[in-house]
Amino acid sequence: MSAIRLLVLGAVRQHGRAHGYQVRNDLEYWGAHEWSNAKPGSIYHALKQMAKQGLLLAHEVAPSTAGGPPRTEYEITERGTEEFFTLLRASLTSYDQSVDVLSAGIGFIVDLERAEAVALLRERVAAIEGWRASVTEYWTPSDGPESIGHIGEIMNMWVHSADAGAEWTRGLIARIEAGAYTFAGEGEPFVGVLSEGEENPFATGVPDAGDAH
């Protein structure tokens, strides 16, 4: 699963109604162009594709107020909202070591209720532990660890990062249970998008150390 659909659905959903450039700006505001494949082409492609699949509703709209070509506005449908929550839940529970999907999931976690968020994260911890158990058992060579040589270092790295991921997840669960953040149904939600015309304080990105994912 790539993070782009979750990101785009979430952005449109928070706006109620949004055109491509607005989504693009939100994703940049969230820094998503740094840690996911949120390039213009991918965003517009995802919008069109999801409109074709009935997850979004496309409205043809008059030429922009601020120059440039005419723009299309999108609205999320019932089925799109379902898909959003399906993707969101999957992003939080499944352990697939791709940081971008998890990052997107965390970004939208407050769209869930607190109890469910905690439950999903516990499921995540369980998934990591299960994965760890199976991988360490499977990759313990019967004829001694030397037999796989440096290849064992690959498994070692996976296990190391799985452990770190589990530990971080446990910390997050603890913070949420201690009352941090405002979740769905708990009053004024956290505002995570730019309103029309608001300037983006994070316009120039985090400096890259190496190639982006």
Next chain:
Amino acid sequence: MSAIRLLVLGAVRQHGRAHGYQVRNDLEYWGAHEWSNAKPGSIYHALKQMAKQGLLLAHEVAPSTAGGPPRTEYEITERGTEEFFTLLRASLTSYDQSVDVLSAGIGFIVDLERAEAVALLRERVAAIEGWRASVTEYWTPSDGPESIGHIGEIMNMWVHSADAGAEWTRGLIARIEAGAYTFAGEGEPFVGVLSEGEENPFATGVPDAGDAH
């Protein structure tokens, strides 16, 4: 950068001459179908593409000895070998949080000399530390941490996993400096491919916990 080119180049290189199915089997032997996008289509595509680019030399070959369509054998060229080492060095030094590229790099690390491997890994640690410093400085909001709400958890996760990655890398450096494994120019190299006809002891994969990357 995707891991597929590095994997395919490395596989062909270790065989001297290999056809697509052989490469495919090697990658399965290495478990690469679990942690990278090493699907048949991608492998054959990479072979053709790299042949077109002069990194591999394609030989048309008579029908297979064991059923199936005729097969094409590939040989690595001078330029392909250069590309292999370029990709290998990049995979070990750049911090781009995609596990598949690093995994592939570790798989081929013994194709380098010991001193260079250590130097590259040290560079990796430095890259991680630099990234960490810039990201923590950049994402410390001037108007207090509450202002970014749960979004701060995303950065927290990155930093957490960067730290784990740096720690693991330091451990690997220590093991290599202590004399572990056999590197280039140190005698009998580790055999990491299946010979023709040898059966694959890891034919059925590690059980997945969640969607693969």
Next chain:
DNA sequence: ATCTCAGTAGTCAAACTTGACTAGGAAGCG
């Protein structure tokens, strides 16, 4: 003798991603 099944080797269309490109308006400037 023929039928099925597993293994071999690879192709293909559809979907997705990438990075460069277009084209028009607004804003600054000498």
Next chain:
DNA sequence: CGCTTCCTAGTCAAGTTTGACTACTGAGAT
């Protein structure tokens, strides 16, 4: 006023990835 430059909004071709599909052989079962 004419010129350049930036911002807005999006398109496009080329490349890559995916997952399902084809076609062929040999071994064992009926």
